[in-house]
Amino acid sequence: MVTNNRVLNRAILYTLVTLTVVTTIFPFLVMLGTALKTNEEALSVSAGLWPKQITLEHFRDVLDPEKFPYWTYFKNSFITSFVTALLAVVIGTMGAYSFARLEYPGRGAFQKGVMLIYMFSGVLLLVPLYQMVTAAGLYDTKLALIITYLVITMPVSLYMLGNYFRTIPESLEEASMIDGLNRFQVIYKIVLPLSMPAIATVFIYVFMIAWNEYLFASVLITSEENMTLPIGLSRLFYTKHYVWGRMMAASLLTAIPVVLMFALVERYFRGGLTDGGEKG
Template sequence: MVTKNKTLNRIILYCLVTLTVVTTVFPFLVMLSTALKSNEEALSTTPNLIPANPTLEHFMDVLNPKVFPFWTYFFNSFQISFATALLSVVVGTLGAYSFARLEYKGRGWFQKGVMLIYMFSGVLLVVPLYQMITAANLYDTKISLIITYLVLTMPVSLYMLGNYFRTIPESLEEAAMMDGLNRLQVIYKIVIPLSLPAIASVFIYVFMIAWNDYLFASVFITSEENMTLPIGLSHLFHTKHYVWGRMMAASLLTAVPVVLLFSMMEKYFVGGLTDGGVKG
């Protein structure tokens, strides 16, 4: 009876995993299929998943500056996302370490205040952020988006890094300081190497938020030379070059950097880096 229950549970588990994978991957297969179809086939009343005559025409059109300034939008998005993620990691590491290790007056209130910001929806922050950005003469600049994304992602960065720092034995840091290291040296030589999984997670999280954002980019950016990919894709809908194949091709190309970034940093997503660091 026990064996039958285990088999049934395993079958249910496999079915749920298969269903999850199918529902996750299927939209991307449809996007790829549409991107490889001709215009006539993409608009056919009898759709099929496998293109009858695959073509790379739509990908070449998207990468053609005369049709769509993909590379301009791409480099704008990359610069903003990378700068935001890097600053979030640097500032978040120092701030989270102070929450996790240092004792000072008002620390608890600072922590609660940071998490309180995260409770507000991004829509509610549009107006005050817009007022601050315009008052600082940063409207329609990449810096305005970097500042905005830092405000949105910093609470989660501090929370994730702070919780991870608390898992590192304090005795490792105490031993390092006894050997002559100061607090900053302890952070960069002890804490950061042991926290690479959390730091990589924060970097990818912030990068994805900045890379995929549409709301704030559409509010703070108006000139084409500063537009990001999400805004560029939305503008493609309203141009004479709009066809489904190009939209799907551009969408797939937009997703490539995030997939590559995750693949390169996947090795850091391991646990137990500090296991055995201190013996009882």
């Protein structure tokens, strides 16, 4: 009876996992299939999931600057997302460490105030942020997007990093300070190496938010030379070069950097670094 229950539970688990994987991958298969179809087949009612005749025309068109300035949008998105993620990690590390380890007046109020920002939706923050950016003379600049994305992602970054820092035994830091390290050396040599899974997670989280964000970018950016990929993709709908194949090809090319970024830091998600440091 126990064996039958185990078999049934395992079958249910595998079924649910399979359904989840299929549900997740299916939209990408549709996008890839449409991007590889000719215009006639993509618009055909009887077209199947996979093209009968594979063509790379849509990918070539998307990468053609005369038809779609993909590389300009890509450069703007990458600069904005990478700088935002890097600053979020640097600022978030210092702020989260102070919340987790240091004692000073008003620490609790600062923590609650930071998390309070996260309770407001982006729509509510849009108007005040727009007024601040305009008053500072940063309208229609990448710096405006970087500051905005830092504001909307910093609460979660501080929360995630702070919780991870609290799992690191304080005895490690105390022993290091007894050996002569100061507070910044402890952070650099002890805390950061043990916190790479959390740091990688925050970096990916902020990078993805900044890479895919549309609302603030559509309001704060107007010139084509500063537009990011989400805005560029939306503009593709209203151009004479718009066809389904090109839209799907552009969407796939837009998703590749995030996938590659995740693949590069995936090894840091395995954990176990804290246990290894404590045993040492």
